[in-house]
Amino acid sequence: MSLLSGPPTVVAAGVDVFSAALRAQGADVHDVDWRPPGFGDPADLAALALDRRRAAANRTAVERVMAAGSRLVDVRPAREVLGLPDRTLLHSGPPLTWEMASGPMRGALIGACLFEGWATTVAEAEGLLASGGIALDPCHHHRAVGPMAGVTSPSMWMWCLEDPVSGGQAFCNLNEGLGKVLRYGAYSDEVLDRLRWMRDVLGPVLAAAVRAMADPLDVKGVLAQMLQMGDEGHNRNRAGSLMTLRELSPAVVEVDAPSSDIAAALRFIGGNEHFFLNLGMPTAKLAMDAARDVPGSTMVTVMSRNGTEFGIRTAGTGDRWFTGPADTPVGLFLGDYGPDDANPDIGDSAIMETYGVGGFTMAAAPAIVRFVGGTVPDALATTERMYQLTLAENPAMQVPILGFRGSPTGIDVLAVARTGWLPQINTGMAGRVAGTGQVGAGLVQPPRECFEQALAALAAEARTA
Amino acid sequence: MSLLSGPPTVVAAGVDVFSAALRAQGADVHDVDWRPPGFGDPADLAALALDRRRAAANRTAVERVMAAGSRLVDVRPAREVLGLPDRTLLHSGPPLTWEMASGPMRGALIGACLFEGWATTVAEAEGLLASGGIALDPCHHHRAVGPMAGVTSPSMWMWCLEDPVSGGQAFCNLNEGLGKVLRYGAYSDEVLDRLRWMRDVLGPVLAAAVRAMADPLDVKGVLAQMLQMGDEGHNRNRAGSLMTLRELSPAVVEVDAPSSDIAAALRFIGGNEHFFLNLGMPTAKLAMDAARDVPGSTMVTVMSRNGTEFGIRTAGTGDRWFTGPADTPVGLFLGDYGPDDANPDIGDSAIMETYGVGGFTMAAAPAIVRFVGGTVPDALATTERMYQLTLAENPAMQVPILGFRGSPTGIDVLAVARTGWLPQINTGMAGRVAGTGQVGAGLVQPPRECFEQALAALAAEARTA
Numbered sequence: 001m002s003l004l005s006g007p008p009t010v011v012a013a014g015v016d017v018f019s020a021a022l023r024a025q026g027a028d029v030h031d032v033d034w035r036p037p038g039f040g041d042p043a044d045l046a047a048l049a050l051d052r053r054r055a056a057a058n059r060t061a062v063e064r065v066m067a068a069g070s071r072l073v074d075v076r077p078a079r080e081v082l083g084l085p086d087r088t089l090l091h092s093g094p095p096l097t098w099e100m101a102s103g104p105m106r107g108a109l110i111g112a113c114l115f116e117g118w119a120t121t122v123a124e125a126e127g128l129l130a131s132g133g134i135a136l137d138p139c140h141h142h143r144a145v146g147p148m149a150g151v152t153s154p155s156m157w158m159w160c161l162e163d164p165v166s167g168g169q170a171f172c173n174l175n176e177g178l179g180k181v182l183r184y185g186a187y188s189d190e191v192l193d194r195l196r197w198m199r200d201v202l203g204p205v206l207a208a209a210v211r212a213m214a215d216p217l218d219v220k221g222v223l224a225q226m227l228q229m230g231d232e233g234h235n236r237n238r239a240g241s242l243m244t245l246r247e248l249s250p251a252v253v254e255v256d257a258p259s260s261d262i263a264a265a266l267r268f269i270g271g272n273e274h275f276f277l278n279l280g281m282p283t284a285k286l287a288m289d290a291a292r293d294v295p296g297s298t299m300v301t302v303m304s305r306n307g308t309e310f311g312i313r314t315a316g317t318g319d320r321w322f323t324g325p326a327d328t329p330v331g332l333f334l335g336d337y338g339p340d341d342a343n344p345d346i347g348d349s350a351i352m353e354t355y356g357v358g359g360f361t362m363a364a365a366p367a368i369v370r371f372v373g374g375t376v377p378d379a380l381a382t383t384e385r386m387y388q389l390t391l392a393e394n395p396a397m398q399v400p401i402l403g404f405r406g407s408p409t410g411i412d413v414l415a416v417a418r419t420g421w422l423p424q425i426n427t428g429m430a431g432r433v434a435g436t437g438q439v440g441a442g443l444v445q446p447p448r449e450c451f452e453q454a455l456a457a458l459a460a461e462a463r464t465a
Numbered sequence: 466m467s468l469l470s471g472p473p474t475v476v477a478a479g480v481d482v483f484s485a486a487l488r489a490q491g492a493d494v495h496d497v498d499w500r501p502p503g504f505g506d507p508a509d510l511a512a513l514a515l516d517r518r519r520a521a522a523n524r525t526a527v528e529r530v531m532a533a534g535s536r537l538v539d540v541r542p543a544r545e546v547l548g549l550p551d552r553t554l555l556h557s558g559p560p561l562t563w564e565m566a567s568g569p570m571r572g573a574l575i576g577a578c579l580f581e582g583w584a585t586t587v588a589e590a591e592g593l594l595a596s597g598g599i600a601l602d603p604c605h606h607h608r609a610v611g612p613m614a615g616v617t618s619p620s621m622w623m624w625c626l627e628d629p630v631s632g633g634q635a636f637c638n639l640n641e642g643l644g645k646v647l648r649y650g651a652y653s654d655e656v657l658d659r660l661r662w663m664r665d666v667l668g669p670v671l672a673a674a675v676r677a678m679a680d681p682l683d684v685k686g687v688l689a690q691m692l693q694m695g696d697e698g699h700n701r702n703r704a705g706s707l708m709t710l711r712e713l714s715p716a717v718v719e720v721d722a723p724s725s726d727i728a729a730a731l732r733f734i735g736g737n738e739h740f741f742l743n744l745g746m747p748t749a750k751l752a753m754d755a756a757r758d759v760p761g762s763t764m765v766t767v768m769s770r771n772g773t774e775f776g777i778r779t780a781g782t783g784d785r786w787f788t789g790p791a792d793t794p795v796g797l798f799l800g801d802y803g804p805d806d807a808n809p810d811i812g813d814s815a816i817m818e819t820y821g822v823g824g825f826t827m828a829a830a831p832a833i834v835r836f837v838g839g840t841v842p843d844a845l846a847t848t849e850r851m852y853q854l855t856l857a858e859n860p861a862m863q864v865p866i867l868g869f870r871g872s873p874t875g876i877d878v879l880a881v882a883r884t885g886w887l888p889q890i891n892t893g894m895a896g897r898v899a900g901t902g903q904v905g906a907g908l909v910q911p912p913r914e915c916f917e918q919a920l921a922a923l924a925a926e927a928r929t930a
Contacts, residue, residue: 228832229704230694230865239694242707246735249714250728263715270711366865367693376868400695400831401866403841 039452040417044459048414051462053296061291061299061315062392062410065355068163068290070170070283072217075207079154081171082142087118088135092150092348093306094321095138098129102307104185104343107434108149109134111187115195116153122187140302140313143289144171145281145348148183148430149307156195157203159279161219163286170282170289174198174206177272179334179437184430185343186437201257205265209251217247219283222276223357224396227407232365233280234349234358235372235426235441240276245269281348284355291315296465298458299391300411303354303423303446307346307430312450314413316458324449329429331373331442341439343432350425350446356394356409359424359443360386364399372426372441382424383408389415389423413458416451504917505882509924513879516927518761526756526764526780527857527875530820533628533755535635535748537682540672544619546636547607552583553600557615557813558771559786560603563594567772569650569808572899573614574599576652580660581618587652605767605778608754609636610746610813613648613895614772621660622668624744626684628751635747635754639663639671642737644799644902649895650808651902666722670730674716682712684748687741688822689861692872697830698745699814699823700837700891700906705741710734746813749820756780761930763923764856765876768819768888768911772811772895777915779878781923789914794894796838796907806904808897815890815911821859821874824889824908825851829864837891837906847889848873854880854888878923881916 012019013032022029048054078084089112091105101109110125113134119125128134139146146152158171176194180186210217222243226232229239245266252265269275288301297315304311311321326344333341352358362368363383366376383399386408393406411423422445429440477484478497487494513519543549554577556570566574575590578599584590593599604611611617623636641659645651675682687708691697694704710731717730734740753766762780769776776786791809798806817823827833828848831841848864851873858871876888887910894905 228695238690239704239707242704242711245711245714246707249710249735250732253718253728253731254724259719263718266718267715270714370869376866401841404835 036418038418038420039448040455041459044455045414045417047459047462048298048455051296051465053462053465054298057294057296057316058299058391058410058412061294061297064166064290064294065287065410066392066394066396067165068168068287069165070161070218070220070286071164072159072210072219072279073162074160075157075203075210076160077154077203078152078156078158078171078173081158081160082144084152084154086154087133088137088154090137090139090142090144090146090150090152091306092139092146092148092346093304094309094311094323096136096306096308098136100308102343102346103432103434104346104430104436105149105151105307107185107187107436108151108182109136110434111182111191112151112153114187115182115192116155138306139348140304142171143169143285145285145351146173146183147175147277147281147349148347148428149185150348151182155199157198157207159282161279161282161286163290166290168286168289170285172278172282174202175272175275175278178274181437184428184436184438185434187435201261202265202268205252205255205257205261206248208255208257209248212254213251217244219279220396223280223283224398226276227357227361227364227397228400230365230367232358232361232368232426234277234352235428236365236368237276237280238273240280241269241273244276244279277349281351284351284357288351288354293318296462298413300354300413300454303350303425304348305345305350307343310345310446310450312446312454314454314458316461317454320457322450322453322457324447324453327444327447329427329442329444331429331440332371333429333440334438337431337439341431341436342429345425345427345444346430347427349427353423353425354411356390356407357397359426360390361397361399361407362424362426363401368426372443374443385421386424388419389421413451413454417455422446422448422451501883503883503885504913505920506924509920510879510882512924512927513763513920516761516930518927518930519763522759522761522781523764523856523875523877526759526762529631529755529759530752530875531857531859531861532630533633533752534630535626535683535685535751536629537624537675537684537744538627539625540622540668540675541625542619542668543617543621543623543636543638546623546625547609549617549619550600551619552598553602553619555602555604555607555609555611555615555617556771557604557611557613557811558769559774559776559788561601561771561773563601565773567808567811568897568899569811569895569901570614570772572650572652572901573616573647574601575899576647576656577616577618579652580657581620603771604813605769607636608634608750610750610816611638611648612640612742612746612814613812613893614650615813616647620664622663622672624747626744626747626751628755631755633751633754635750637743637747639667640737640740640743643739646902649893649901649903650899652900666726667730667733670717670720670722670726671713673720673722674713677719678716682709684744685861688745688748689863691741692822692826692829692862693865695830695832697823697826697833697891699742699817700893701830701833702741702745703738705745706734706738709741709744742814746816749816749822753816753819758783761927763878765819765878765919768815768890769813770810770815772808775810775911775915777911777919779919779923781926782919785922787915787918787922789912789918792909792912794892794907794909796894796905797836798894798905799903802896802904806896806901808895810890810892810909811895812892814892818888818890819876821855821872822862824891825855826862826864826872827889827891828866833891837908839908850886851889853884854886878916878919882920887911887913887916
């Protein structure tokens with residue numbers, strides 16, 4: 001009643017036509033200088049909003065991502081399967097030089113040179129790398145992905161995955177476990193000995209087992225089941241690793257090798273809760289590669305970090321990278337390590353979030369907060385928020401606690417710009433000093449610059465289409 | 466304002482002293498005939514409420530349940546480990562005669578006679594059982610438990626578990642898988658062939674593997690991890706079965722047996738998502754047996770069903786059974802089966818809920834609703850409700866989605882009587898016709914009679930204490 005009987009007191013937020021109109025009628029108006037969060041040149045945003053190709057292109061991109069399957073068809077050395085020449089190393093993230101490489105990336109590159117026998121001392125390896133004696137190339141340029149440093153050398157065995165829908169292929173090396181491992185930048189004898197055992201024992205056993213399997217492992221199916229079992233597929237791969245062990249073990253047991261080697265292989269797989277990650281990543285890569293080149297689509301197809309820079313690619317701009325300085329994750333630390341020990345964000349593993357799992361399905365994995373930090377309500381809220389950034393819900397990747405809602409899939413550069421929210425990534429943290437290994441795990445976001453550049457490039461492309 | 470300026474309009478619920486007093490002052494009162502839910506003779510409820518021993522006794526009972534551990538120490542035939550004489554069969558639930566046995570219980574008893582070679586035809590087995598030629602005894606009378614019919618015969622191999630705290634032991638036979646299996650009342654050649662293979666191949670392989678393990682499997686630890694992985698430990702044992710496979714497989718591989726037998730054993734375990742149940746049940750049994758006899762405690766130590774009757778035991782009344790007619794579960798059916806095909810509730814597996822998991826931790830396993838029916842919010846609400854019936858929260862069994870709250874543990878007969886709510890059990894459903902096998906899975910509650918009898922007996926015991 002009193003609302004209409006006295007003079008109004010008005011607070012106007014944002015658009016000034018409202019307060020101006022009220023003021024013209026003599027009302028008392030308080031202005032709040034608020035504008036929608038977000039970024040991007042208004043002309044670019046308008047060009048994309050008005051691009052007639054966009055809706056259909058994004059639909060095509062999403063359909064390709066959803067349709068892609070993933071089957072484990074072989075395990076082969078990188079030399080053979082990627083045609084990787086001698087003295088070439090692959091790494092995670094966008095292109096990189098030795099000069100700009102961070103500590104853990106340098107550590108992993110040094111370790112790979114020692115492992116391959118291209119150098120016999122650390123100093124020799126550093127000299128070789130600094131002099132340009134080793135060619136460096138991103139995994140993503142070879143249909144491959146690698147967690148953390150992602151350093152892949154010719155003698156490493158690769159999971160070979162195939163998408164039965166598109167016929168596409170994707171590759172990833174084998175997971176070494178946690179702690180002091182090459183991908184976190186460690187290169188001690190313990191690390192190199194493990195890599196040699198993986199080269200000489202584990203790889204051949206897995207190759208023989210995978211080739212003997214009557215039905216290839218449906219890795220996408222495993223990923224879908226993981227989300228029903230408390231994994232999010234990036235930093236929590238417990239159920240996935242167990243299912244992989246279950247599927248491989250009968251074939252592993254029948255490989256013609258000493259039973260001690262077989263038992264050691266099973267113990268190694270069973271003792272590594274992240275073993276599945278290196279199968280999940282090429283599965284996501286297969287799906288995102290299916291949408292690699294869809295003119296007019298604003299969907300992100302790659303998010304990746306080399307420890308110095310974060311890079312993204314979009315369906316509408318093909319293989320072009322949009323990069324910015326990598327941020328440093330915030331989370332929980334192992335042992336005595338703390339925030340000062342953490343390297344900036346590193347690894348191709350953000351392909352999981354690009355595909356709509358990992359940080360995007362934290363709601364499916366509430367226990368992850370004990371590993372990356374935060375609270376269970378945060379985990380639920382993160383997944384809810386990611387639906388605002390994505391083009392679709394993937395019915396194959398359901399989140400039980402959200403009533404089996406499909407995962408938020410297909411990051412839309414335009415939605416990121418409009419909301420100003422950035423994708424949420426769960427990630428491991430490497431020590432910033434070469435040789436350290438893992439120091440923790442946490443949460444991180446891409447730098448806004450990547451999306452600003454992608455937005456501008458997509459808008460430029462829209463104007464000339 | 467208007468509340469005090471006009472005459473009051475009052476609605477009074479329950480206790481009539483309020484409405485009587487208002488009426489005496491001339492107020493207009495509407496009575497609602499409401500009383501607190503619940504049951505029990507008021508004198509019995511008062512006797513228990515005033516029993517000075519109760520708080521301390523329940524604390525002791527709960528502490529023993531929480532403290533109990535569970536280690537897998539051996540796998541041995543029932544004949545040896547339970548001293549089971551010839552022509553004796555164990556079954557689930559409270560004591561039972563052939564005459565009162567339901568279809569699936571009869572089917573399983575017939576199958577066990579055929580398996581043991583005590584009869585060569587179904588008719589012969591029925592005659593033997595009907596004539597009293599086979600002694601029947603509850604598993605629970607032998608520190609054993611068995612899912613569904615729970616029929617355990619001398620030649621079956623038993624998991625042997627030990628509580629390192631109390632030194633207690635508990636036993637359970639090996640899980641056969643789902644569908645047409647003895648424990649669901651099926652006894653076809655397929656069922657008997659599988660039992661023979663389990664007797665001749667699987668049992669010896671597991672026995673050799675378990676005996677060779679340097680560290681015995683910590684089954685309680687597996688159960689705790691399952692709750693972080695979307696299992697509730699009764700009708701969803703996927704992660705638990707995978708972890709068991711992971712822990713056993715390196716030792717299984719090194720057993721001196723043909724590699725085809727080893728591979729078959731691994732395939733059998735890997736192909737059975739309920740394999741862990743028969744390890745989880747004796748783990749719960751060990752914990753509840755630790756509180757088997759605590760005078761003055763109103764905690765339930767056993768909930769179990771034989772397909773005809775539901776029986777419970779309490780810590781304060783020792784080994785006495787309180788029974789009532791078993792209800793029929795409501796849930797989801799396999800294939801063409803429907804509600805008319807379901808037998809009343811059967812099995813010792815409600816020991817999981819007695820321990821505070823299974824139906825009590827449905828919130829940890831939202832995907833279970835796809836197997837037993839209901840919705841995800843129902844699953845969350847069920848766990849929340851069970852906290853009202855239980856004495857404690859078990860910090861070892863955490864529910865991540867509830868902010869890692871401990872599972873609701875130790876059903877209090879007094880709380881059940883006061884609230885009128887009954888424990889919620891997830892369960893498999895057996896076909897009511899002998900020989901059918903599994904027809905579905907669903908939700909069920911104990912009959913109130915069990916708790917009414919237990920309440921009266923506990924009160925009588927309190928009065929004479």
